[in-house]
Amino acid sequence: MDELKPYxxxxxxxxxxxxxxxxxxxxxxEPELMPNYYGxxxxxxxxxxxxxxxxxxxxxLAIKRKNxxxxxxxxxxxxPAVWGINAHKLLCRAFGAFIxxxxxxxxxxxxxxxxxxxxxxPFREHCADxxxxxxxxxxxxxxxxxxxxxxxxxxxxxxxDLERLRxxxxxxxxxxxxxxxxxxxxxxxDAIDKDFVNYSFIGSRGIVxxxxxxxxxxxxxxxxxxxxxxxxxxxxxxxxxTKTAYLMGLALLDHYIxxxxxxxxxxxxxxxKAVLQSTDLPTIEDIEGAIDPDTGKRTGGKHPGHWKPRIxxxxxxxxDELYAVxxxxxxxxxGKGGKALTDKEATExxxxxxxxxxxxxxxxxxxxxxxxx
Numbered sequence: 001m002d003e004l005k006p007y008x009x010x011x012x013x014x015x016x017x018x019x020x021x022x023x024x025x026x027x028x029x030e031p032e033l034m035p036n037y038y039g040x041x042x043x044x045x046x047x048x049x050x051x052x053x054x055x056x057x058x059x060x061l062a063i064k065r066k067n068x069x070x071x072x073x074x075x076x077x078x079x080p081a082v083w084g085i086n087a088h089k090l091l092c093r094a095f096g097a098f099i100x101x102x103x104x105x106x107x108x109x110x111x112x113x114x115x116x117x118x119x120x121x122p123f124r125e126h127c128a129d130x131x132x133x134x135x136x137x138x139x140x141x142x143x144x145x146x147x148x149x150x151x152x153x154x155x156x157x158x159x160x161d162l163e164r165l166r167x168x169x170x171x172x173x174x175x176x177x178x179x180x181x182x183x184x185x186x187x188x189x190d191a192i193d194k195d196f197v198n199y200s201f202i203g204s205r206g207i208v209x210x211x212x213x214x215x216x217x218x219x220x221x222x223x224x225x226x227x228x229x230x231x232x233x234x235x236x237x238x239x240x241x242t243k244t245a246y247l248m249g250l251a252l253l254d255h256y257i258x259x260x261x262x263x264x265x266x267x268x269x270x271x272x273k274a275v276l277q278s279t280d281l282p283t284i285e286d287i288e289g290a291i292d293p294d295t296g297k298r299t300g301g302k303h304p305g306h307w308k309p310r311i312x313x314x315x316x317x318x319x320d321e322l323y324a325v326x327x328x329x330x331x332x333x334x335g336k337g338g339k340a341l342t343d344k345e346a347t348e349x350x351x352x353x354x355x356x357x358x359x360x361x362x363x364x365x366x367x368x369x370x371x372x373x
Contacts, residue, residue: 032365034096038231044068050083068172094214121212131239162205236327245318251278273355307351329364
């Protein structure tokens with residue numbers, strides 16, 4: 001990948017925005033890059049949808065993805081079990097608030113220091129981050145009524161997500177390093193699989209005095225979260241509406257801030273086929289078929305010849321959504337030597353050539369972007 005290094009994006013120091021800034025009612029304001037946990041379960045939950053749920057008995061639904069399973073009631077307090085990315089957004093925000101409320105917490109002192117399991121998230125700020133217009137545009141009574149009406153609707157939706165998080169229980173298997181003290185990398189020697197069975201995410205919950213109050217489940221913290229490395233979650237992802245763009249944004253962010261990628265100066269590029277695998281879009285193999293080893297051609301696809309409308313166009317639509325919400329600073333296709341490609345140049349070789357082409361991108365936070373080297 002050395003041939004790609006001539007491309008030089010805007011640069012930015014990464015450390016400044018990772019700390020809480022001013023206080024809101026005595027609480028630290030969440031930075032634009034919030035802390036979060038990185039783990040198989042959290043990653044799998046981002047792509048879970050109740051549309052793919054399977055009935056379990058009369059009253060339960062099982063949602064499965066990447067060998068992780070959520071078990072949830074069909075109806076919770078008269079609320080149908082509709083599970084999507086908004087529940088994942090709220091959980092990530094709660095995890096970020098928990099980390100910031102317990103900055104000294106680690107495996108060595110978990111049994112010796114007081115832990116604050118209850119987190120508080122400013123409700124109006126959360127609504128604004130989600131893209132809801134809950135602030136009055138002026139001081140008129142009509143405008144105040146409009147803003148309050150929107151706020152009431154969002155409050156009900158947030159209550160519903162809180163109920164879903166409270167009632168969902170997760171079962172999954174995750175690889176841990178020898179000794180079981182931290183998460184293992186894929187293929188790491190001597191790693192052991194640990195089964196996590198029937199875990200809750202949160203306990204008490206509510207919206208009180210302008211804050212979303214959530215108690216993180218202590219068993220989840222002591223048995224699982226404390227084993228995980230910390231990652232980042234971009235607040236602009238809260239505004240993303242489609243699952244395709246949301247999953248893409250999570251993958252792009254993970255690659256962008258990974259220390260080894262930053263050190264090598266390759267954190268702002270990924271092959272299209274790698275980005276595609278992180279989304280819910282069909283793969284090139286799904287549409288065009290597998291490559292026949294005898295002929296070198298693809299056969300057996302569901303819609304051969306239609307990869308552009310079924311893959312490329314929704315892929316670019318997701319990138320445009322990430323740009324529109326302020327997550328992406330810029331994106332484009334690049335070839336060897338860091339050469340910017342036109343749409344024709346990136347696609348004229350067919351699906352496989354497009355898949356091997358690099359997506360170059362920059363993620364925005366504050367007014368600038370993250371440094372690459």
